[in-house]
Amino acid sequence: MQDHAKVAIYSCLVNALLMAVKYVLGDVAGSLALRADAIHSLADIISSFAIFLGIFIADRKTRTFPEGLYKVENLVALVSSSFIFFAAYEIAHEAIKGESIGQIKNVEYVIIGIVFIVTVAFLFSRYELRVGLKVGSPSLVADAKHITTDLLSTLVILIAVLGSYWGYELDRYAAIIVAALVAKMGFHIMVDSLKVLLDATLDYATLDDIRKVFMSHPDVKQVVSLGGRNSGRYKFVEALLRMDTRLLRDAHEIIIHLEEEILDRHPNIDKLLIHYEPELKDTLSIATAIDVPANEYPDENARLSDHFGEAPYFAILLKDNRNGSVSIQDYLKNPFIDLERHRGVKAAELLAERGVDEVITLLDLQGKGAGYALEALQIDAFMTTANTLKELMSKIQYHVHPFGASAAGL
Ligand SMILES: [Zn+2]
Structure with a gap:
């Protein structure tokens, strides 16, 4: 397990210890405020456990976890928040209606217990802060700061308990304040989990x-x-x-x-x-290799060639992306047809000079010299099943490619 996952578990354990001590002290001393603070620690356990789950799940590869599993954490938090609300309500109810509030006994245990709580919480929050900063975990840092803030409310409770012991009914009011704080925490936990469960958008x-x-x-x-x-x-x-x-x-x-x-x-x-x-261009220049019988001039009935570098002619088509029209711009006689080698590469360079954006062929150019040359010249190459130039033109015209390129899937 990673360091910060361990620290998140320690945070759960420390909060569980604090909860137990607060609850027992509350019972021994007859302090409602201390019992309310025990419920606060319960809410803290839930937060720490959520941090642990988050780190634990993040350590796993995303693909092995269906997305839904991330939400288990939020579902648990949502259910827990209703318990927190219920507990806060019980405390507030008892603080307002209770008869025997503020009759504090065994005050020396309370003092010893609170010194223990403050020492443990202070030392642990230092440690958690150090680890959080070291591993760069914002949730651990936040958890450490939260524990430090809680020390303050523990001191307020100590004052309330001592005050009640000396005859001022402070315990009742401290309990109400703590209950309100607990309800506020529960509310935040609930809203945060609901937001996620309802797929709220990112901030x-x-x-x-x-x-x-x-x-x-x-x-x-x-x-x-x-x-x-x-x-x-x-x-x-x-x-x-x-x-x-x-x-x-x-x-x-x-x-x-x-x-x-x-x-x-x-x-x-x-x-x-x-x-x-x-980026969508207004017009797209598309070249294709065509076969034309010797001594004839090409037209739109020309058959597409099985070759590229050895094809006698290239047809240059113009697709207007504004209205979708496709027209024949030019027929280019292949001047390299009689070369011994590199006909495909030379032809690709010629088409690049003519400002061609795409080449569409019957032949798969991938892995061939012409294919590499086209790629280096930033010309996309696509394949088609069209037989004649006319057929290809109508395919290009009616083919609306979502990304603006004319030819994928011809
Ligand atoms: Zn807290």
Whole structure:
């Protein structure tokens, strides 16, 4: 088990010890305020246990845990909060209606017990704070600070008990104050768990910061959508970016970089899913290799070629993304057809000079010289099952690719 998971368990145990001591003292001394404070410690146990569960689950690989399991923690907290409310109500009720309140006995035990509580709580909170800062766990740091704050209310209870012993009815009022504090804790635990259980969205500050990270990258042109939700104590974020690159490989590298930076800044984000689409161009230039019988000029009935570098002609098509129309821009005679070698690479370079964005072929260019050349020239290559140029044009026209590229899935 990791260090900070152990410390979270220690925190549960220390709070359990404090709860027991407070409850016994409350009974021995006849102090309602001390019993109320024991219930406060119960609420603290629940918080510490939630921290432990959070750390424990985070240590496991996300994929081995269905997302729903994160919510077990919140469900437990929700049920516990109703017990806390009930206990707070009981205390407040007794403080207001009770007859024999404030008749404190055995005051010397109370003093010894509270000195013990303060010493244990103080030493443990120092230790927990040190570990929390060392491992960078905000929840442990918060837990340590909470224990320190609780020392103050314990001292107030000591004053109330002593006051009651000397004849001032302070115990009753201290009990009501502690009951109110406990009810407030219960309310926070309940609201936090409900928010998560109802899939509340992430807070704006987190989303804003993530958006800033995205926009600070020069290749990110637009954050199309950005959303996230809490599950357990974890955050899930999903985003769609429009990027100034048409190559999937480049986009992938940018995304890995963005992911690293965001997870660095928000270590409690458990899952980050970034989708991307290339920036939409108004027009797209698409080239395809066609077969044309010798001494004939190509037209739209030309058959698509089984070759690339050895094809006699390339047709250059223009897709207008504003109205979806596809037209033939040019026929390019392949000047490299008679070369011995590197015909595909030369043809790819020629198409790049002509400003072609995409190449669509019958032939799979992947792993071939032409395929590598196209990739290096930032030209996307797609395959099609169309037989003729006309058929390809109609496929391109009616094919609306969600990411703006014309040809995937032709
Ligand atoms: Zn507390």
